[in-house]
Amino acid sequence: MHEKKINMKDVIKNVGKVIYRGLKRAFIVMKPSLVAIGLGLLIGLMIMIIFDAGDAFPALGTLLIGGFNGGLRGIGNTLYQAAPIILTGLAVAFAFRTGLFNIGASGQMMMGAYVAIHIGVRYSLPGTLHWIVAFLAGMLAGAIWGLIPGLLKALSNVNEVVSSIMMNYIAGNLLIILIMRYVFNSSYSRSLNILRTAELPLLTSVFPGSTANIGIFIAIIVVVIAHIILHKTTLGFGLRASGFSMPGSKYAGMNTKANIITAMTLSGSFAGMAGAIAFLVVGKNIGTAFEIFPQGFDGISVALLGLGEPIGALFAGLFLANIRMGAFYMQRYSFVPQIIDMIIAVIVYVTAISSALQIVFKRYREQIKSWSKRIFKKKEGQ
Amino acid sequence: MAYKVEMRHITKIFGTLYANDDVTLQVKQGEIHALLGENGAGKSTLMSVLFGLYHPEQGDILIDGQPVVIKNPNDANRLGIGMVHQHFKLVDTFTVLDNIILGVEDTKNGIIQYDQAIKKLEHLIQTYKLHVDLKAYIKDITVGQQQRVEILKMLYRDADILIFDEPTAVLTPQEIHELMNIMRGFAKEGKTILLITHKLNEIKAVADICTVLRRGKKIGTVSVKDTSIETLAEMMVGREVSFSVDKPEINQGETIFKVEHLNVSGQGRHSVKDVSFEVHRGEILGIAGIDGNGQTELIHALTGLKPILSGQVSLMGSDITHLPIRKKYEIGMSHIPEDRQKHGVVMDFDLQSNLILQNYYQPQFQKHSFLKFDIIQDHANELINRFDIRSERGAKTIVRQMSGGNQQKAILGREISRNHELLIAVQPTRGLDVGAIEYIHSQLIAERNQQKAVLLISLELEEIMNLSDRILVMYEGEIVGELDPKKTTVNELGLYMSGAKRGDVHA
Numbered sequence: 038m039h040e041k042k043i044n045m046k047d048v049i050k051n052v053g054k055v056i057y058r059g060l061k062r063a064f065i066v067m068k069p070s071l072v073a074i075g076l077g078l079l080i081g082l083m084i085m086i087i088f089d090a091g092d093a094f095p096a097l098g099t100l101l102i103g104g105f106n107g108g109l110r111g112i113g114n115t116l117y118q119a120a121p122i123i124l125t126g127l128a129v130a131f132a133f134r135t136g137l138f139n140i141g142a143s144g145q146m147m148m149g150a151y152v153a154i155h156i157g158v159r160y161s162l163p164g165t166l167h168w169i170v171a172f173l174a175g176m177l178a179g180a181i182w183g184l185i186p187g188l189l190k191a192l193s194n195v196n197e198v199v200s201s202i203m204m205n206y207i208a209g210n211l212l213i214i215l216i217m218r219y220v221f222n223s224s225y226s227r228s229l230n231i232l233r234t235a236e237l238p239l240l241t242s243v244f245p246g247s248t249a250n251i252g253i254f255i256a257i258i259v260v261v262i263a264h265i266i267l268h269k270t271t272l273g274f275g276l277r278a279s280g281f282s283m284p285g286s287k288y289a290g291m292n293t294k295a296n297i298i299t300a301m302t303l304s305g306s307f308a309g310m311a312g313a314i315a316f317l318v319v320g321k322n323i324g325t326a327f328e329i330f331p332q333g334f335d336g337i338s339v340a341l342l343g344l345g346e347p348i349g350a351l352f353a354g355l356f357l358a359n360i361r362m363g364a365f366y367m368q369r370y371s372f373v374p375q376i377i378d379m380i381i382a383v384i385v386y387v388t389a390i391s392s393a394l395q396i397v398f399k400r401y402r403e404q405i406k407s408w409s410k411r412i413f414k415k416k417e418g419q
Numbered sequence: 420m421a422y423k424v425e426m427r428h429i430t431k432i433f434g435t436l437y438a439n440d441d442v443t444l445q446v447k448q449g450e451i452h453a454l455l456g457e458n459g460a461g462k463s464t465l466m467s468v469l470f471g472l473y474h475p476e477q478g479d480i481l482i483d484g485q486p487v488v489i490k491n492p493n494d495a496n497r498l499g500i501g502m503v504h505q506h507f508k509l510v511d512t513f514t515v516l517d518n519i520i521l522g523v524e525d526t527k528n529g530i531i532q533y534d535q536a537i538k539k540l541e542h543l544i545q546t547y548k549l550h551v552d553l554k555a556y557i558k559d560i561t562v563g564q565q566q567r568v569e570i571l572k573m574l575y576r577d578a579d580i581l582i583f584d585e586p587t588a589v590l591t592p593q594e595i596h597e598l599m600n601i602m603r604g605f606a607k608e609g610k611t612i613l614l615i616t617h618k619l620n621e622i623k624a625v626a627d628i629c630t631v632l633r634r635g636k637k638i639g640t641v642s643v644k645d646t647s648i649e650t651l652a653e654m655m656v657g658r659e660v661s662f663s664v665d666k667p668e669i670n671q672g673e674t675i676f677k678v679e680h681l682n683v684s685g686q687g688r689h690s691v692k693d694v695s696f697e698v699h700r701g702e703i704l705g706i707a708g709i710d711g712n713g714q715t716e717l718i719h720a721l722t723g724l725k726p727i728l729s730g731q732v733s734l735m736g737s738d739i740t741h742l743p744i745r746k747k748y749e750i751g752m753s754h755i756p757e758d759r760q761k762h763g764v765v766m767d768f769d770l771q772s773n774l775i776l777q778n779y780y781q782p783q784f785q786k787h788s789f790l791k792f793d794i795i796q797d798h799a800n801e802l803i804n805r806f807d808i809r810s811e812r813g814a815k816t817i818v819r820q821m822s823g824g825n826q827q828k829a830i831l832g833r834e835i836s837r838n839h840e841l842l843i844a845v846q847p848t849r850g851l852d853v854g855a856i857e858y859i860h861s862q863l864i865a866e867r868n869q870q871k872a873v874l875l876i877s878l879e880l881e882e883i884m885n886l887s888d889r890i891l892v893m894y895e896g897e898i899v900g901e902l903d904p905k906k907t908t909v910n911e912l913g914l915y916m917s918g919a920k921r922g923d924v925h926a
Contacts, residue, residue: 271780278772290748
């Protein structure tokens with residue numbers, strides 16, 4: 038009996054150690070993102086204090102609580118908003134792992150959205166099949182929109198940043214033409230509502246009154262698949278090798294051109310899914326004023342904040358969607374929701390320079406150390 | 420008389436590693452003092468402490484007998500300490516002159532005043548024979564000239580304690596010779612020189628005193644005149660080192676690798692012009708030449724990193740001229756690349772991934788395109804043991820965190836253990852220490868003895884002379900001579916390399 042007790046203690050101790058180590062490692066990995074978020078919120082708070090000192094702190098609380106302010110409905114809406122930016126974030130992160138900067142997630146998402154709406158409005162297919170076809174077609178459209186800059190880069194070394202930005206503008210204008218031609222609702226000057234059968238299954242029973250749908254599950258599944266592709270398969274091995282070192286992967290006999298094309302196509306397909314998920318909802322329409330979807334650029338923030346990893350994009354997307362919802366609820370105070378865009382901008386800035394910041398912090402730490410050392414020495418000398 | 424430079428009981432710790440452990444260094448004025456040690460022995464760390472880049476945990480520094488605190492390189496400059504780093508710190512798109520005065524430029528109303536600087540520099544160039552065109556851009560001049568710019572930078576700042584960190588690693592034999600003359604000139608002028616190196620010949624040729632470090636500890640300080648190379652090597656490595664390469668006579672077999680009338684377009688002046696040769700089983704064919712005479716282009720063309728303009732290359736009887744790189748490997752080519760960090764490894768991958776870089780897609784390492792991580796790790800551990808690849812975290816170490824010597828061992832191990840008949844080794848010992856060089860040489864000989872064909876390209880004449888069964892010399896993109904290492908001398912080789920002599924080539 039006595040012996041067993043000691044064992045139990047050891048077990049608890051060991052389990053504790055493992056958990057502690059895991060948390061510590063997770064903290065080290067996430068440190069740049071956490072520092073960025075902390076600094077972003079701090080600067081946001083300062084801005085809020087300048088505008089209205091009294092409301093600043095409660096408003097910050099509201100911001101952080103985010104979608105939870107609105108109970109289940111708020112959470113549902115957060116999840117609805119999170120799914121597309123998780124996927125655009127994944128698109129950017131995936132390309133980034135292959136050494137490509139896909140800044141065209143917006144365009145890819147727009148093409149995905151349009152094709153999904155097109156099928157949702159103009160075709161009629163039995164029940165479940167309808168939304169699945171619309172979703173897959175949206176994914177394909179995004180893939181094609183990503184393939185084009187990929188081909189340009191691989192075959193004639195056109196910088197993918199430039200070409201994918203251009204593709205955003207082409208998509209933005211093409212969208213207006215296509216909507217007016219095929220799915221135009223002239224009384225509201227926007228796309229027609231999709232058929233009920235094309236709608237992604239809603240989660241209204243869990244999150245009543247919200248637009249939450251299974252998009253969030255799709256996003257999570259796709260993130261996991263992307264993670265597996267990148268880190269467990271031969272395809273991912275080649276893609277990451279190309280991302281880290283083009284000359285190295287060329288030396289190793291990998292087909293670097295094929296890798297670029299594959300990565301951009303997969304990246305585009307993720308953004309295309311984002312478009313399908315966001316718009317395969319009855320009552321969500323695309324207007325005919327020129328616009329480039331902001332979710333594509335949110336994707337860049339999400340990817341940066343998620344440290345360029347698929348799993349990171351998942352959490353960063355949820356975080357971003359949550360504080361976006363928080364910004365909505367913040368309107369009950371005297372603050373405009375634009376403040377949230379400023380805070381997000383700061384967070385992205387700080388993430389981008391986080392490694393530089395860590396060097397600065399380290400230098401300060403060393404300086405303080407050497408000061409204290411010298412003071413000690415002087416005391417000893419006296 | 421007080422020492423010019425005295426470092427007392429310096430201890431510098433990185434994490435748990437004692438990079439310097441109670442090291443004391445005493446250098447007299449006008450002396451060329453060599454710091455000898457293997458890679459990672461702590462030579463560069465010690466000099467970085469002197470130059471203010473690192474702050475030691477313990478120890479004091481005295482200059483001219485006066486205790487000083489050197490917090491950063493600016494402090495070091497003020498004390499007359501200058502350093503030429505192994506990797507030059509120059510702005511490529513600036514002129515030589517701009518690079519030299521950068522940071523200490525004279526200005527009048529915000530406009531740089533060049534006249535004084537040019538006058539002073541011209542004087543320095545004359546005095547020390549450091550000829551370099553002040554108006555040239557750094558990107559247009561050779562590595563040897565860039566080094567002179569770095570030296571002028573120190574002199575311009577009136578440094579009289581000159582630190583050279585592995586200065587000969589990037590130079591040709593002729594440039595090394597010139598550099599040594601320059602150093603002797605400095606010493607004669609009363610300047611104090613600290614030379615970091617692991618090349619014993621250079622120490623023997625130029626240094627007066629030598630301090631040996633091993634694993635962060637000082638082993639001893641000796642007079643170079645009275646100490647043999649063998650003793651120095653033993654002090655450095657901690658065991659006896661053999662310099663002679665043991666190479667048994669063996670029979671050469673059939674032709675494995677055949678190059679016919681190869682032409683390669685080059686970016687600059689040099690390209691490969693009508694090169695033909697063969698490599699047989701059981702033979703090491705050495706290609707000698709001064710850097711930049713088409714060797715890099717030749718190898719890149721043979722291995723597939725660069726397109727071939729015309730000609731034919733065949734391996735094991737099959738035409739591989741225009742095959743993709745992966746196909747060449749599958750037929751039986753192994754390649755230890757010249758630029759190991761650019762081509763040879765993916766620096767941000769871990770060691771085990773790097774050891775399957777060319778083979779990851781083969782059934783051995785994947786099933787239904789999922790990587791078999793257990794087998795990949797076993798494979799890595801096997802190579803780590805067999806080739807003595809040292810790293811902090813074994814198979815999972817990120818290659819960027821490994822030392823250059825161990826990176827090279829990893830590449831060597833990977834290329835030798837892969838199925839192959841031809842091994843192309845380019846500059847396989849560049850920048851490595853004596854122990855690693857000895858090991859790599861023995862592995863290359865072992866390859867030859869196992870009836871593989873080895874193509875060795877090197878700028879180190881000694882390496883070519885010791886290892887090769889046959890030597891080809893490249894000059895301006897052409898093969899200008901075929902020599903038998905048993906019958907030729909380094910001098911004769913040098914004549915071919917400089918284009919002064921041409922021979923009949925039967926290869």
